[in-house]
Amino acid sequence: MKPRHGHISESCRPISEILSLIGDKWTSLIIGRLRGEPLRFNELKRRVDGISQKVLTASLRALVRDGFVERIEYPTVPPSVEYRLTPFGHELAEPLSVLQQFALDNASRMEAARAAYDARTGGEKPGQQKTQLIQPATMP
Amino acid sequence: MKPRHGHISESCRPISEILSLIGDKWTSLIIGRLRGEPLRFNELKRRVDGISQKVLTASLRALVRDGFVERIEYPTVPPSVEYRLTPFGHELAEPLSVLQQFALDNASRMEAARAAYDARTGGEKPGQQKTQLIQPATMP
């Protein structure tokens, strides 16, 4: 799931790597949930609403591999696995939360800017146009 | 190009949005280049090494739309277009640069963690490997 970035000029590859890590659809939310308390797999899945089991598994493994999350397996029955941020993970979580806070604080500004832009450009969306809303005529 | 994120639980959608914005392959690097000085299109393209014209165009438009970048068109001939961070863009760039600095500072730690993980799990499972950095072999 990680290798979204090919090469990039050597010097900034670490940047690309970490940003692709936290920039994917879910990872940053997972980290956010794991601040505060360790969580078990399904509990975490419940709290990160909408995430699929497959993606959660993959994301967690990437985080474990990079040393941000620790996976602790308790030999109980039924099995119980706990995920928690490592100290390294908490170091990452801190500047990350700053960015998240920025996002929350400025969500309305972004939305306003977007609305203004869309009004300016005549309502045409960036990228390709999808002006044809093909409504499927009938649904018997 | 931006709305990679579908719905997500309402409360954290702004987070997802902004993180998908800066988390894509290039946008954060573009913002980094625009700190310090405004740049023209092709100059920016040159400095963000490896980016395609199409993606640069799309990324810039998204940034303009969200209010982080300003596009200034000079009616010269040949045409000249300048991109610069807005004040809002600089606000975003700041926490972002913190994260980038974190990435640079801890690149070796991440790599070490990865190596340790791969050594730990490497001997046994033939399964598919994650996070393989595909080196593109040649840059003619």
Add this chain to the structure above:
DNA sequence: CGGAATCCTACACGATACTG
């Protein structure tokens, strides 16, 4: 110079089913 239009591929993610 600064894009737009088009084609194409890889991969992130979702849905579903199965397992220890």
Add this chain to the structure above:
DNA sequence: CAGTATCGTGTAGGATTCCG
């Protein structure tokens, strides 16, 4: 409970060509 396995889809992003 905590995953693994597999298939299908959308789309980000690369390469190329063309335009004012």
